[in-house]
Amino acid sequence: MEIAEHKAVANEPASKGKKEVVIEIKGLKKAFGDKQVLKGIDLVVHRGENVVVLGRSGQGKSVTIQCLVGLLTPDEGTLNVLGQEVNKLDDKELKELRTKIGFLFQGAALYDSMTVRENMEFALTRVLKITDQSELDQRVDDILESVGLPDAAEKMPSDLSGGMRKRIGLARTLIVNPEIMLYDEPTTGLDPITSREISQLILDMQKKYKTTSIIITHDMECAKITADRVVIMDDGKYVAEGTFEELHKSTDKFVKSYFI
């Protein structure tokens, strides 16, 4: 197995030649009852990087993300996000940290009784406390333009196709300027063409908004399009790491099984 040794680089200054560490997970372990799900996860994500996590179902990819944002408490290990130890934060500090993190989960989680514009404005007023109507309008129009749906503002979520809902969900998440984006299977349930468009959009948004992302996916094309780096998870650990091309060329039987 060709796992790269994860070097402990937390707390390094973002000085010349060194990339700023935005997320650092060390020795993360988590069990539910007698089921040991995470058996020692180590991961460093640098600013502006898209890291894709691959792995069969039930490996603990989502559990890792939930630990990262303080929704689950690990049994062992440390999670450092934007310079803060997640498990040492009180509720108020955790809430504050979460405003810097955008989530895009399987369902786009739009409020069905609100128009697209109202969904966006709700996020802006709640998170960024913006109340000026012209600024709200400008931000909504800008983000809808960015995700390729400039005319969707007055539509209801029920009027949108699955692909459009994903785009609007992404817009709603990005409109509050998160530093980190966490995607949990962003292309699940979409047809191959729409999946490709959403993957491309994730990449475009990373470039435009300079976000740092962890993308959990089973979609290899999504991984190919979006990943600066791929990690593969198996049996509660990360077992292989590299660029998509590096892993694609791997001779390791387990890694190769992902690329068939």
Ligand SMILES: Nc1ncnc2c1ncn2[C@@H]1O[C@H](COP(=O)(O)OP(=O)(O)OP(=O)(O)O)[C@@H](O)[C@H]1O
């Ligand atoms: N709150 C919880 N209580 C008990 N067990 C849980 C809890 N959350 C997750 N698990 C268990 O942990 C294991 C890993 O779940 P997780 O959702 O992280 O898998 P995953 O790798 O994201 O899978 P998938 O690709 O199917 O989403 C599963 O067996 C799941 O049942």
